[in-house]
Amino acid sequence: MADIEGSRVDRSRLEEIGMGDTEFTRDIIQMMIEDGRERIRLIREAYKEQTWETVGREAHSLKGAALNVGANSLAELCATIDNTVRKLKTTIEESMLDEVESEFELVKNELTAIVSELNS
Numbered sequence: 001m002a003d004i005e006g007s008r009v010d011r012s013r014l015e016e017i018g019m020g021d022t023e024f025t026r027d028i029i030q031m032m033i034e035d036g037r038e039r040i041r042l043i044r045e046a047y048k049e050q051t052w053e054t055v056g057r058e059a060h061s062l063k064g065a066a067l068n069v070g071a072n073s074l075a076e077l078c079a080t081i082d083n084t085v086r087k088l089k090t091t092i093e094e095s096m097l098d099e100v101e102s103e104f105e106l107v108k109n110e111l112t113a114i115v116s117e118l119n120s
Contacts, residue, residue: 007110008071008073008074008103008106008107008110009069009070009071009107009110009111009114010070010071010072011070011114012070013067013068013069013070014028014029014069014070014114017068017069022118025118026115026118026119028068028069029069029111029112029114029115030115031065032065032066032068032069032071032111033108033111033112035061035062035065036062036065036066036104036107036108037104039058039059039061039062039065040062040097040100040101040104042054042058043055043058043059043062043081043097043100044097046058047092047094047097050091052085052086052089052091053085053086055081055085055092056081056082056084056085056086057082057086059078059079059081059082059085059100060078060079060082060086062074062078062100062104063075063078063079063082066078066107069107069111071103071107073103074100074103074104074107077096077099077100077103078100080096081096081097081100084096
């Protein structure tokens with residue numbers, strides 16, 4: 001699995017965490033995609049309710065999942081949200097959530113392509 005220029009996923013990190021086990025790597029990817037969708041839903045819900053602690057906690061969880069699969073840009077966006085709402089005790093603009101969601105979609109598409117590569 002070589003890194004591709006413009007890639008959203010650090011494939012070397014994915015290989016490292018997968019430890020050469022293709023099935024395990026597929027499982028990690030699938031869990032990230034499913035968990036990511038749910039975390040984004042929860043972040044959006046908490047944003048609408050202005051429960052900032054929940055926004056930060058869910059962004060923090062998504063950051064960890066993103067780091068596990070080498071989705072560093074997604075992790076950075078999530079860290080910014082987490083830091084803003086939980087440490088700086090201020091609110092965020094909805095556009096930050098849009099950025100996270102857009103980046104997640106790019107990561108998800110790349111991870112799905114990686115699963116296809118692993119299956120061939």
